[in-house]
Amino acid sequence: MTIGIDKIGFATSQYVLQMKDLAQARNQEPEKFSQGLMLDALSITPVTDDIISLATDAAASILDQEDLATIDMVILATESSVDQSKAGAVYVHQLLGIQPFARAIEMKEACYAATAGLDYAKLHIEKHPKSRVLVIASDIAKYGINSSGEPTQGAGAVAMLVTAEPRILSFNDDNLAQTRDIYDFWRPNYSSTPFVDGMFSTKQYLDCLKTTWSEYQKRQETDLSSFDAFCFHLPFPKLALKGLNKIMDKSLEDSVKTRLQDNFDHSIQYSRLVGNIYTGSLYLGLLSLLENSTTLKAGDKIGFFSYGSGAVCEIFSANLVEGYEKMLHKDRLDDLNQRQVISVEQYEQLFYEDITLDDEGNTDFNSYQTGAFYLESIQGHKRIYKGKMK
Template sequence: MTIGIDKIGFATGRYRLDMGDLAQSRGVDSEKFSKGLLLDALSITPITEDIVTLGASAANSILDEKDKASIDMVLVATESSIDQSKAAAVYIHSLLGIQPFARSLELKEACYSATAALNYAKLHVEKHPQSKVLVIASDIAKYGINTPGEPTQGSGSIAMLISQNPRLLELHDDNVAQTRDIMDFWRPNYSTTPFVDGMYSTKQYLDMLKTTWAEYQKRSGKTLADFSAFCFHLPFPKLALKGFNKIMDKSLPDAKKEALKANFDASITYSRQIGNIYTGSLFLGLLSLLENSEHLQAGENIALFSYGSGAVAEIFSATLVDGFKSQLKTNRKEELESRQSISVADYETIFFEEDALDEDGNASFADYVTNDFSLVAIKGHQRIYEAKDGQENN
């Protein structure tokens, strides 16, 4: 029995901030963002979008009624949680109409936890071959106006349906993980934005990539020559490029190195237009690779590097299955181009708007552009969600 990713979906904010506009507003050379970070635009979400609406919309784009009847676990990985107790997975389970006898929970470890969720899902399907697991990575990266992290903000959600006999990717049992107790990026409960030691975090990312990759090769016996592509966690694409260069085997034939670089470029296509989406960044890179590479074929292997500050890293691999291209969209770039462009002033107003609760815990919101679901109000401290068909959930 093979187990892996059967379907993959994506949703992001419906507003777009051009990096050139942000650079001009902040008084810096636009190439600091376009070349220094390899970022061209950011996805911006209003207060009516959160990890629930993004996650539900990403999943809604791939699930049919048969899937909803077979899913018996919903896992949401995030570091943008909306509640210290109730899991976002419970809200999403309800919004999607998944059958009631399902386990729903939320996982956290910075940007790494979606990989842990994927492992959990795979183990569950091994034990229960007829079941399906919905894994969602959903986040809104928010650092603050005119801060070092501001140019790497972004928002989005990846949804993956895990099953036996997958039609996209078969996951392997070659995972190698590493944990280090470090303080490179963290957000205490009392802070709405994270604390970041940027240079230190970059060094840790690259060193954990190097050492985990060495251990992976030692345990698996595989080398870079065994893979057609290598996907990376993408805090910003330029860091992943540094990682790609660090693990490159210079003894490989030039044609192989060129093919790997072409697939790397395909893997950062979407992130260049969206920014950092935390837990979903690695899998957005995977989706971008699959939908933009001109050379991938069934039977080829892909390596993946997951990293979450604090820190946990993991390297694992997957194989493309026959017919995988039929599971992919062909108009994703057009969808990204259809986002509404906004000025820097509008971005500052929309992105940083906060709940204005009255004494009874109620709040209403302006009518912003969203995906398939939106947060329409807070009533008595309860978040009220609505699908575009007008059905209300809380």
């Protein structure tokens, strides 16, 4: 029995900020963002778009009635949680109309949690082969105005349906994780924006990759020549490029290096236009690779490096299955180009709008462009969402 990703979908906000406009407003050279970070645009969310609406939109884009009737577990991975107690997966389960006898949980470990969610889903299906597990990575990367992290913001959700006999890719049993207790990026409960030690975080990302890859090679008796592509966590694409170069063995044949570099370029196309989506960044890279590469074929092996600050990382692999291309959406770049371009002033108004409640815990929101699902209001401290499956 093979287990893996049967369907994969993506959702982001309806507003986009061009990096050249942010550079001008912050008195920076545009190349600092377009080349130094390899970012061209950022998705910006209004207050009515949060991790619940984005997650539900992403899942709704791929699920059918049979899925809704048979999914028995919903896992939402996020570091942008809207509630310290109630799992975001519970909201998503209800909004989608998934059958009631399903488990719904939320997972957290910075940007790594979606990988843990996939691991859990795989174990569940090994025990229950007819099960379908919905794993969603949904986040809004948010930093202070004029902060060092401001150019690496973004928003989006990636939804993955995990099943036996999947139609996109099958997981291999080669996962290797590493944990380090460090402070490279963290957000205490009392802060709405994270604390970041940027240089330290970059070094930890690269060192975790290097040391985990070295151990992975020993245990699996392999090297990069056995991979057709390698996907990385993408806080910003330039860091992932440094990661690829870090593990690129100089002894590799030029054809292997070219293949890996070309597919890496395909894997960052969406992230360049969306920005950092935390838990979903690695899997947005996978989606971008699959929908833009013209050389991949069934049986090809893809490597993955998942990293979450704090820190936990994991390297694993999967193989594409026959007919995977039929499960993809080839017009996604056109969809991204339909977002409304906003000015820096509009971005600051949208992205930093506070939720203000009255004495009874109520508020209504202004009307903004959103996907099919959105946060309509808060009533008695309860979040009220609107939207329905097509």
